[in-house]
Amino acid sequence: MEQQQTNSSGGVAEADEKLEKIQSAIQQFKMIKGALIPVLHEIQDIYGYLPESVLKVVSTELNLPMSEIYGVASFYHFFSLTPKGEHVIHVCMGTACYIKGAQTVLDRLSTELNVAVQGTTEDNKFTLEATRCLGACGLAPVMTIGEKVHGRLAPNNVPKILNEYK
């Protein structure tokens, strides 16, 4: 569901378009009880993270204090308050993957990209994240880069896979 947005883009027209989408989503969800989380999903879907300026719009529209919005947003791992790199790498750290060496894959990615886990590379190309079970345990160890799933990994597959995205 998570979409990758390039950070470089962001002309005024595009920004307006995004905001319009959010506005209409808010109007649509306003009717239902418990609208906040679906709206946050929509924002994350469109922006790749939850920008403060957009959360302010949500605050006014849904009539919720910012503190409550932040409280909810920070509680859930899926939501991010900071922008991500162009490619987000999720390494599954579920049990099946862990047993089959996901930690060594994660370590290798961290070494190759020279970035800490949950961090973004200096050139904003990659964000490296450890995540919960991706539900593809049959292919363990598994990682996703954007929407693409890479399975049956070994640490020395890492450089080659990264090259595809460089």
Added chain:
Amino acid sequence: MVCGGTGCTSSDSNRIIDALNQELTNQGIQEQVEVVRTGCFGLCELGPVVIVYPEGIFYSRVEVKDIPDLVEQHLLNGKPYEKKVYEKTKLDGKILNFEETDFYKKQVRIALRNCGIIDPENINEYIASDGYKALGKVLLTMSRQQVIDTMKKSGLRGRGGGGFNTGLKWEFAAKQDKEQKYVICNADEGDPGAFMDRSILEGNPHSVIEAMAIAGFAIGSNQGFIYVRAEYPIAVQRFVKALDQAREYGLLGDNVLGTGFSFNIDVRLGAGAFVCGEETALMHSIEGHRGMPTPKPPFPAVQGLWGQPTIINNVETLANVAQIMLNGADWYASIGTEKSKGTKVFALGGKVVNTGLVEVPMGITLREVIFEIGGGIPGGKKFKAVQTGGPSGGCLTEEHLDCTIDFDTLTSLGSMMGSGGMIIMDEDTCMVDIARFYLDFTRDESCGKCTPCRIGTKRLLEMLDLITEGKATMEDLEKLENLSLQIKNASLCALGQTAPNPVLSTIKFFRDEYMAHIHDQKCPAGVCKSLISYQIDADLCKGCSLCARKCPSNAISGKVKEPFVIDTLACIKCGVCFDVCKFKAVAIV
């Protein structure tokens, strides 16, 4: 049939489908052969999986370049395309139907009945395999009480972890005299290493919709919610599509099948918090708040979503309902054991040959599942332990292999059924490290509301860290056990109450491994970084210099064609040398 489950889709099954369609058109037989994208078939390890009916020939790891030959040999000339026929279906020169393999023979598929068999995106295929017949039967011929009685009599217990009798739960909610009631399907599937709920939603979404409507009728509710993980995009998309189809066919919405019964289902996405799988937390999350548990009672059946009576059922639980309504309570109760009726789906993972999804009758032994269905441990390694029940469960050992699998046996052994992750471990797995792994998970996922869970799991993790670093004393081990017991007693929700289970069960069954870490500062399985070091065996080293070139910290030196050496002080234990050495000269000591 081409598998379109998550496993196979990620190994490119969509391209196989395109290639197949193209080739069929090229050969002019697109009318005679139908290509169907199904849900997960169970043996994801072998993906992409293609099965050709009516013969039931099972092809594994199919690639796009195989397609022309497969079409020509099998579909045009009627001879199986040997190259990709799954090894295990070949016997004495004959090719077996996949249902005769060890992997399938002992399975009884009820919840997974249609997974991998029908096209999940086509409601007509579901209807053709008796879909929505149960809903029709219930609405037209049964009373609410009859539905509940059937459920109670079938003995079905919740598959989401608790194992509470489903019919009883429905009855509690049905008895509440309130205008508005809710039915929730719990599809959060937070248990790491389990993917049965995902596979059911992807492979047979209508079975869940049908069951939710039946539950709605039984308790007197007109509104359902499904809470599904945002991390499961294919499942969400197929479920939404199935909802639209069901509405279009008048099987959902106002006045279902003209009976005056109305039922709607809304989808809510989870946002990656394990604790939201807990029912009270889940309801808070649907209400738009932080997903924190609240004490029970009041139980959701009395006071749930927005204060109204609510039943929450797991996906797999629901996937059994329509079959029970169709075939009767006695049929269902005849499968399984005295107190655990029916079947259970397990996600076999870890160090086992056939990783994948299996559905077995309760009462089967661990040995049958791991060695017969699972095909045993790969690479000639020795079985060490099996972990069931996820972060709330525990590890069982060799001596438990002949125990039967049911709710009560597993609990009495110090593990639990949980949602059905079954992770197999071999001699290369360090049990202290596994305990640390689970604690790291629960500490991270603790919602923080109650102190024993928030602080306690943190302390446990610190002690486990000390042990894996070889810095712990016997006193620490004692503290670890005591604190574990305290957290179990004092926590608010089942997350904290069960979090210490992996610690306690590994201490109980693998005490010697803890001792080795504490007394000898050794990790027998060679996993714990602080306790191992990398060395090059001079006899095996051919002096190719590959490791020295790949080592990120320049810790390896030597002359080409002579044995290389690792400077243990400079080494950061990244293991790259171990991976790259083609001569197995790098050893972990």
